[in-house]
Each structure stands twice: as structure tokens, then as C-alpha cells.
């Protein structure tokens with residue numbers, strides 16, 4: 001028996017061959033490529049709905065079958081989120097009592113407050129004004145590092161709509177908040193400490209800890225300010241819901257930042273990328289925007305709803321380069337037999353770490369023929385007007401069941417607003433010899449995010465800069 005043998009209770013499960021996996025880790029391959037190259041072909045060849053994958057010193061069950069994914073997601077009391085390693089510095093930043101990490105009754109309480117804050121208001125006009133700022137910064141266009149611009153846009157979007165606070169990520173290249181936030185996230189995500197969380201105890205990183213505490217303090221100050229100065233933002237709405245401590249309010253605000261900005265930015269980068277690669281799709285989407293806006297100057301909830309094709313392009317971007325590669329591990333205290341759509345059952349012993357693998361479901365040829373191709377028409381029925389309802393267990397960028405993303409409507413409108421504005425005011429193409437010319441190259445992420453990195457795009461103005 002060697003160190004890569006799974007524990008006895010898991011050995012009955014099909015396991016992805018270890019050598020190609022180790023090679024993949026050693027060569028720094030990103031998650032989405034590894035899934036499409038190793039996990040998915042292995043599972044499909046054997047007709048398996050779950051596979052065992054070795055990662056970070058342990059064996060984890062990945063779910064690739066949509067039926068199992070759905071059953072697990074629907075039953076959140078049987079399948080709570082697993083508690084991640086104690087020592088991780090992430091907890092110092094987000095705390096443990098917030099909507100994304102809690103389970104059971106605590107989760108119900110947090111989720112109620114967060115959902116009601118998110119549904120009070122759809123801030124489309126705020127997205128429009130941030131879009132204008134972004135375009136002003138883009139000047140006359142040229143070669144732009146689009147993943148950086150989308151990140152600044154979504155940071156300001158979540159800052160202004162969630163906290164009612166302007167972090168000046170778009171207008172100020174040296175925004176102190178952006179610099180500090182990035183430094184903290186880079187520190188937390190240091191690969192060495194992710195692989196060996198115990199190092200955090202043995203060799204505490206004082207500089208990183210100081211940065212985190214400073215940043216948490218900033219959020220605390222914003223919270224105190226907000227109590228006296230109510231606005232039209234989620235924090236104000238949350239404060240109107242009783243039953244949370246100051247610490248819990250603050251931790252949930254940090255959660256909004258972490259969950260809300262990279263994900264949406266990645267989706268926006270992918271959207272522009274696929275339309276750059278497919279000029280005919282870009283052209284058609286633009287024609288739709290021009291027609292839907294008609295005499296309106298700006299996107300609003302009514303004209304955005306007329307942009308079915310743009311919406312399909314966004315949904316297809318979220319499928320093909322899904323920002324959250326797979327979900328946070330779940331584990332059940334009880335033994336469970338799970339049943340795949342092909343009838344196979346798998347026995348999962350108590351306390352097994354289970355991961356729902358979104359990328360693998362989005363790239364399964366059985367569900368999505370020609371899965372590697374960007375085809376917005378997948379989301380239409382006979383005509384563009386009759387939008388089909390895709391089975392929610394096959395298109396799951398926002399997850400499934402009670403714990404799916406509470407901000408999916410917010411994020412979709414944020415994406416639709418910027419997409420419409422972009423199509424109206426700009427044309428864009430991928431530079432010749434772009435490293436992304438075959439497929440979008442995502443950055444390395446210890447948090448299972450698949451986000452295009454260093455993605456330069458050439459932009460050309462269609463209209464005069466807005467005043």
C-alpha cells in the first residue's frame with residue numbers, strides 16, 4: 001500500500017488514475033482543463049456518475065452526474081457544507097458566522113436576511129452609471145486588459161450596491177481599497193499555505209494578518225457609518241432586519257465581496273471573449289440591442305427583457321466557462337446510497353467529502369452536444385422568441401436547490417446591463433496571436449474559480465464618448 005491508496009471505506013469507488021493527476025498538479029494545469037482532459041473522459045468511458053479524485057493530500061468524491069447533483073443539492077440538511085481547515089486565514093477575514101459558511105438554523109437566519117436585502121432593489125441604474133465610468137476610462141479604446149477592467153467594474157458594483165460605498169476601483173488605478181483587498185486575497189490564497197494550512201499555526205504570517213485586520217476594520221467603519229447614514233443599499237436593508245450582531249453584519253458584507261465580484265467579472269470577461277471570437281454572434285447581438293433600446297437612451301428592466309439573444313450569449317458564457325468550477329465540499333454524517341441518472345448506485349460512507357462538479361456537467365456531450373463550441377441558440381426553442389427552460393440540473397452556474405446563489409438575478413442583470421452598453425458603444429476583437437486564441441486561459445485559483453487571466457481585447461468605439 002502506498003501513500004496514494006484511498007482509505008479502505010472509499011476503495012469501492014471508481015478512481016481517476018493517480019499518475020496523470022499528479023502530473024497535472026505538478027505541471028500547474030488549471031482546474032477546468034484538468035476536468036475536461038482527465039475527469040470527464042474517465043467517467044464517461046466507464047459510465048460513472050461519481051469518481052474519486054486525489055487532491056491536497058486526500059481523496060474527494062466528485063459528482064459528475066446531474067441527477068446526483070440535484071438530489072444532493074435539494075437535501076441540505078442531509079448534505080451540509082463541510083467545515084474547511086481551521087487554521088486557514090480566510091476565516092480571519094470572513095468569520096465563520098455568515099451565510100456562505102454556516103449550516104442548519106444559523107444558515108436559515110442568515111439566508112433570510114441576505115435574500116431579503118438582495119431582492120429589495122434591482123440597481124440597474126447604478127450598473128448603467130458604472131458602465132459609463134468604465135467607458136470613460138476606456139477612452140478611445142485600443143488594446144485593453146479586459147479581465148482587469150471587468151474586475152474593477154464588479155468591485156465598484158458590489159461596493160456601491162451592497163455597502164453604499166464608492167471604492168473608486170474604476171476611476172482610480174491606485175485605489176487603496178483595491179490594492180489592500182488584492183493583497184489580502186493573494187496572501188490568503190498563497191498556494192503553500194493552502195496545501196499546508198497547519199503552516200499558519202507554526203509560522204504565522206504577521207504581515208498578512210495585519211493587512212486582514214486592517215481591512216476588516218475598514219468594513220467595520222463602513223458599518224458604523226451606515227447605521228447613521230441610511231441609503232439605497234443592501235447593508236441598509238440588512239440593518240432593517242433584526243436578529244444579527246454587528247459582527248455578523250460585517251462578515252456577510254465581506255462575503256458579498258468575495259462571492260460577488262470575481263465571479264461576475266469572470267463571466268463578463270468570457271462573454272466579451274466569445275463574442276470577439278465569433279464576430280457574427282457579436283453583430284447579431286448588437287442588432288438586437290439597437291432594436292430593443294429603440295428610443296431609450298439607457299438599458300432598463302423593460303428593454304433588457306427584450307434582449308433574448310444577448311441573454312442567451314450570457315447564459316452560454318456561463319455554461320462554457322463557468323466561473324465557479326465546482327462547489328464547496330459537502331459531507332453527510334450518515335451513510336448514503338446515491339443514484340445516478342443511468343441507474344447506478346454508489347454507497348458513500350459517513351463523513352465523505354463530496355464535490356459537485358459544475359464544469360463537468362456543463363461539458364458533458366450527453367447533455368450539451370458539441371460542448372466545446374459557443375452556441376447561444378442552445379437556449380432557444382423553435383424560434384428566438386420562445387426561450388426554452390433548460391433543465392436546472394444541467395445549467396447550474398449558480399448551483400441548485402435552497403443554497404443556490406441568492407444573487408443570481410442581481411448578477412444576471414449586472415451582466416446584461418454592461419453587455420448591452422458594450423454592444424451599443426463598442427466593437428471588439430481578439431488581438432492576433434492572443435494566447436487565448438484557442439480557448440480562454442484561466443488563471444490558477446485555489447478557490448475553484450475559473451476566471452480568464454491577462455485577457456487583452458482590442459476595442460474600437462462605435463459612438464462618440466458619452467459626456
Ligand code: HEM
Nearest residue numbers: 100259260263264267324327328397398399403405407411
Ligand atoms: C456570475 C456571477 C455569480 C456566480 C456564477 C455565482 C455562483 C454561485 C454558486 C455556484 C454558489 C453556490 C456555492 C456553493 O454552495 O458551494 C453561490 C453562492 C452564493 N453567492 Fe453567488 N454567484 C455569482 C454572483 C454573486 C453575487 C454578485 C453575490 C453577492 C452580491 C453572490 C453571493 C452569493 C452568496 C451570499 C452565496 C452563498 C449562498 C448560501 O450558501 O446560501 N454571488 N454563488
